[in-house]
Amino acid sequence: MQIQEIDGFMAKCEAKGVERDVSLFMLQHEPVDLGDFVVVHVGYAIQKITQAEAQSAWEIYDEMLAAEAEMEMELAPPDHA
Amino acid sequence: MNHSAQDWLGLIRQLPLAGRRVRIMNVCGGHERSITLAGIRSALPAEIELIPGPGCPVCVCPEEDIYQAIQLALREPVILVTYGDMLRVPVNAPKGEVRSLEQARAAGGEVRPIASPLEAAQIARDNPATPVVFFAAGFETTIAPTAALAVQGLPENLSLLLSGRLTWPAVAMLLNAEAPGFDALVAPGHVATVMGPEEWGFVVEEHAIPAAVAGFSPGSLLAATYSVLRQHLEGRRFLDNCYPEVVRPGGNPDARAALEQAMRVTDANWRGIGIIPQSGFALREAYAAHDARTLFPDHNAADRRRMGEMPPGCDCARVVLGKRYPNQCRLFGNRCTPRNPIGPCMVSDEGACRIWWAGGMRESVASERTGAPARE
Ligand code: SF4
Numbered sequence: 001m002q003i004q005e006i007d008g009f010m011a012k013c014e015a016k017g018v019e020r021d022v023s024l025f026m027l028q029h030e031p032v033d034l035g036d037f038v039v040v041h042v043g044y045a046i047q048k049i050t051q052a053e054a055q056s057a058w059e060i061y062d063e064m065l066a067a068e069a070e071m072e073m074e075l076a077p078p079d080h081a
Numbered sequence: 082m083n084h085s086a087q088d089w090l091g092l093i094r095q096l097p098l099a100g101r102r103v104r105i106m107n108v109c110g111g112h113e114r115s116i117t118l119a120g121i122r123s124a125l126p127a128e129i130e131l132i133p134g135p136g137c138p139v140c141v142c143p144e145e146d147i148y149q150a151i152q153l154a155l156r157e158p159v160i161l162v163t164y165g166d167m168l169r170v171p172v173n174a175p176k177g178e179v180r181s182l183e184q185a186r187a188a189g190g191e192v193r194p195i196a197s198p199l200e201a202a203q204i205a206r207d208n209p210a211t212p213v214v215f216f217a218a219g220f221e222t223t224i225a226p227t228a229a230l231a232v233q234g235l236p237e238n239l240s241l242l243l244s245g246r247l248t249w250p251a252v253a254m255l256l257n258a259e260a261p262g263f264d265a266l267v268a269p270g271h272v273a274t275v276m277g278p279e280e281w282g283f284v285v286e287e288h289a290i291p292a293a294v295a296g297f298s299p300g301s302l303l304a305a306t307y308s309v310l311r312q313h314l315e316g317r318r319f320l321d322n323c324y325p326e327v328v329r330p331g332g333n334p335d336a337r338a339a340l341e342q343a344m345r346v347t348d349a350n351w352r353g354i355g356i357i358p359q360s361g362f363a364l365r366e367a368y369a370a371h372d373a374r375t376l377f378p379d380h381n382a383a384d385r386r387r388m389g390e391m392p393p394g395c396d397c398a399r400v401v402l403g404k405r406y407p408n409q410c411r412l413f414g415n416r417c418t419p420r421n422p423i424g425p426c427m428v429s430d431e432g433a434c435r436i437w438w439a440g441g442m443r444e445s446v447a448s449e450r451t452g453a454p455a456r457e
Contacts, residue, residue, distance in 0.1 A: 009233070023226070025229045026226070042164075042196065043197025044225070044229060046225070047327050
């Protein structure tokens with residue numbers, strides 16, 4: 001995903017039109033800037049990568065988890081209580 | 082190194098396999114998904130077998146832990162949050178009783194699927210008066226973010242029911258057995274990104290088994306396949322890194338530091354398999370106030386029937402260990418489907434049964450009466 005905004009350890013990242021809040025906590029060992037690409041797993045950036053590599057199947061899994069969570073939410077909205 | 086998947090396939094087809102069977106194991110649901118969905122198996126020479134191994138943390142999550150999570154949701158005034166693919170994993174409860182977190186939610190339990198530890202923290206902050214339990218299963222890559230969250234500071238009302246596992250000890254267990262069942266290993270790119278590729282050195286050094294770290298694209302997987310085949314044929318073995326753009330020496334230092342600070346490594350139970358030494362994560366003492374295992378009573382009665390086991394008739398444990406292919410389970414595709422899953426391997430996105438089903442395989446090759454021929 002590509003970093004759009006940074007606020008402390010939190011960043012807004014975007015990939016294929018989807019925006020997510022992503023933690024940069026595990027990238028403290030590297031300088032990270034707006035426009036950089038990162039590998040995201042369960043909402044955490046775990047590696048900085050080049051743009052070319054950002055197209056890899058990496059994020060498919062993460063997106064799948066997110067989609068699944070949304071699907072489950074639709075089945076039974078959490079705020080029924 | 083700029084070969085395409087087609088180029089790697091061409092190189093593999095030129096290798097002098099001469100009828101010699103080579104069994105290559107992967108230990109990552111993401112790898113198995115790419116292999117299956119890209120149709121890599123059928124594109125390879127017949128001598129090459131690609132075996133899905135221990136790559137699904139939800140599949141080996143102790144039945145006791147899932148049962149406990151269900152009971153917490155039903156009996157304690159908590160919000161139970163967990164990754165979506167845990168919701169439908171069945172436990173061994175008698176008919177009529179709640180058998181999954183999904184059913185616990187239908188029965189009135191407050192169960193919420195999440196996609197990130199960040200969401201667990203947010204739900205806890207949004208509900209300060211309610212204890213929130215994050216039931217977290219996963220391998221290193223998924224547990225490291227949980228550790229990072231702990232290190233950063235957990236909301237007071239958030240606790241962790243941790244079922245984290247390490248990948249390499251399961252491979253070590255297989256290799257230490259008399260018949261490991263594979264001749265080469267494709268090591269998991271996501272685990273190596275976090276922990277460093279060096280973790281897999283033992284496969285080559287102690288067991289003389291060729292190994293290569295791979296990413297998730299067919300190109301990277303085929304590069305790793307080519308590498309281990311060549312190593313195997315030439316008798317020149319080393320740990321190759323076919324995902325160097327992402328997997329760096331030493332892994333991710335912040336992720337490893339967070340894991341080290343928040344968690345210790347302990348002997349751990351794998352569902353249907355048993356205890357694997359030094360294969361689990363547990364919260365360190367300093368985080369005891371956030372450890373759901375100490376905060377809540379254990380609701381597993383000692384005499385619960387089939388406690389800890391796979392569901393009756395389910396071959397998931399052997400599938401996880403690479404001893405059977407999914408379609409060698411006699412329930413595959415008939416009694417067990419993603420819609421009506423019998424075992425965890427048909428539930429989780431990383432489960433080999435679910436992946437093979439998604440790849441279009443629908444029928445069991447085992448006869449109902451005799452069971453399947455074992456893979457070996
Ligand atoms: S097909 Fe179903 S019952 Fe058979 S091993 Fe897979 S999950 Fe278990």
